[in-house]
Amino acid sequence: MLRVAIVGASGYIGGELLRLLHGHPRVTVVAATSDRLAGRRVDGPHPNLRGHTELCFVGHDTLRDIEFDVLLLAAPHRETMGRMAEFLKLAGTVIDLSGDFRLRDPDVYASYYGVTHSAPELIPEFTTGLPEWHRAELATSDRISVPGCMATAGILAVRPLARAGLIEGTVKVDARTGSSGSGVSAGAAGAHAERSGALRVFAPTRHRHEAEIAQATGHTVRMTATGVEAVRGVQVLAHVNLASGVSERDVRSAFRAAYGNEPFVRVVAQRQGLYRLPEPKILTGSNFCDVGFAVSADDGTAVLIGALDNLVKGGAGGAVQCLNVRFGWPERTGLEFTGLHPN
Structure with a gap:
């Protein structure tokens, strides 16, 4: 049984890691850290775990006295990089869900996060940590950085066409996300009275996931992010210019070639039906990312669509999928939940 510790386990991503790993047949969670809640049961802030675990939070400093094989980091952006050297000494495998090691260029990181990277080396x-495109490397890697939620949806939607040379020019991404994407400590902006009924454009330009999508696709990306009333869910619409002569059949073929054998990516682009394009509502709690498209024959453009649960495939589920790949287990292990309908 693989022994796992979770840093930052009191937040929404930490809670999802606990939920998924407590149902994982090859993993046991031996530590969940929270300095603020040390000594308290984890099913306090995560009441869905009642009756499933008696685990209590421990302080971060106690990790050095606990034996474990894998460390999962759900700590804040900008803080994780300063402690990474310490974290790397604690476990053979480290999987980071912060944004601090997603971007390969430290200057790009500084531009989007507003601080100099403290551990560029x-x-x-x-x-x-995106198995669909990095499976071979992940199978032998002990340092894994899971992409952001909107970045995951955007990359999975755009990269098949980018890799096939089917698009050109700037990619314009319109992203929508539920309130859980802001985390437990979102403050007044996350209060129900402020979010209810709102469509809040919180990042009209230069959302940090823009840089991740650009890095993965090789295209300039311009991204807008809007908060919607949903609690969970991400949906991205990427507006692209198709290369000369590219048809709808070419677009569909590129998606099928990329994801035809993937366990967690489904191509959803139907001409009729209630859910004929990717819809995050039916993905709640699941590790699926649905991708789809609509081609405009009139002007040679297309809209590429990705949808997922931001806390699962866009976070904790993506990390568990990487864990499965790293240790040679079937990728669906612990991630079999299909989502709900109706929801």
Whole structure:
């Protein structure tokens, strides 16, 4: 049984890691850290775990006295990089869910995160935690950086066409996300009275996931992010210019070639039906990312669509999938939940 510790386990991503790993047949969670809640049961902030675990939070400093094989980091952006050297000494495998090791260029990181990267020498050690495109590297990597939620949806939607040379020019991404993407400590902006009924454009330009999508696709990306009333879910619409002569059949073929055998990516582009294009509502709690497209024959453009649960495939589920790949287990292990309908 693989022994796992979770840093930052009191937040939404930490809670999802606990939920998924407590149902994982090859993993036991031996530590969940939270300095603020040390000594308290984890099913306090995560009441869905009642009756499933008696685990209590421990302080971060106690990790050095606990034996484990894998360390999962759900700590804040900008803080994780300063402690990474310490974290790397604690476990053979480290999987990071912060944004601090996603971008390969420390200057790009500084531009989007507003601070100088404090551990640029460690960046090359990390593999991008997106099995659909980095499976071979992940199978032998002990340093894994899981992409952001909107970045995951955007990359999975755009990269098949980018790799096939089917698009050209700037990619314009319109992303929508539920309130859980802001985390437990979102403050007044996350209060129900402020979010209810709102469509809040919180990043009209230069959302940090823009840089991740650009890095993965090789295209200039311009991204807008809007908060919607949903609690969970991400949906991205990427507006692209198709290369000369590219048809709808070419687009569909590129998606099928990329994802025809993937366990967690489904191509959803139907001409009729209630859910004929990717819809995050039916993905709640699941590790699926649905991708789809609509081609405009009139002007040679297309809209590429990706949808997922931001806390699962866009976070904790993506990390568990990487864990499965790293240790040679079937990728669906612990991630079999299909989502709900109706929801």
